[in-house]
Amino acid sequence: MNVKESSNFILHAKSNEFYWEGDGQLSIKTFSNGKALYKTDRGFFAVEENRYLLLNEGPYTIGIEEKQDVESFCMFFGDGFAEEVFRTMDTSTNDLLTDPYKKAEPLYFFERTYEMSPSLAGQINTLKRHHKQLDANWHEEQFHRIIQILISEQLTTVREVESIQALRKSTRVELYQRVTTAHEYIRAFFTEPLQLADIAKVSYLSPNHLLRTYAQVFGLTPHQHISALRIEKAKKLLANFDLNMTDIAFEIGFLNSVSFSKMFKQHMGMSPLHYRKKVILDKKYD
16 A cells, blocks of 8 residues: 555455554544454554544554454545645635645644544445445545545544643643543553553653543543443443353453452442343343
């Protein structure tokens, strides 16, 4: 894959095992029925259903290792495409008419995983359903719509950056990038026995500095984020009646079912067993 590829294109595939390493262009990665793990020079990114990974051009690796086939749908944007679209969104009509072919300034996106918004999900699903049937002009229009949504949604990220307490903009941007490195590391490895010192080391911040900034940006501490992710995964696993409590405890990073049950009850107000019974009743009367 060529970093300076001039065209937009799609990669749509299914696999339960996959590995690739190389240079890629500006792109968004989406997956269903499983997850993929990416690594760039900024850290690790786990991409699951209902989220997408936004990467600038540059080197990365991807790995998929699941029991079932994972469906990937990734969109790659040609060199200069995002910049030109942004210029038409950010420049006055008069200036666009005066100099319609002026070279756009380089555009940088914040690399991280994002929750899929309804507008982006709808646009991607439309492209996913029809990309093999319709013509090149239709494809190009979809890419324009998708990059416009991505650029607009970056404004939310800019507001998160501005919420960080630092005088200089460059300092706020650097802090945000480091704390999101920690955030993505937690998302990728929350089932492992993560320690605050390890997370801080990955983000090149002191533990105390990480705690303060993390809570500022995300509204919760790293420990609270780990617990929330574990609870969400536990709820999904509890719906699989073939798994016992020990299996589930190991799957989400606990050494025994007692610790798991204590944590689950603390957050959910009921034991895992009680929650499973509730799931059974809900299915029975659904």
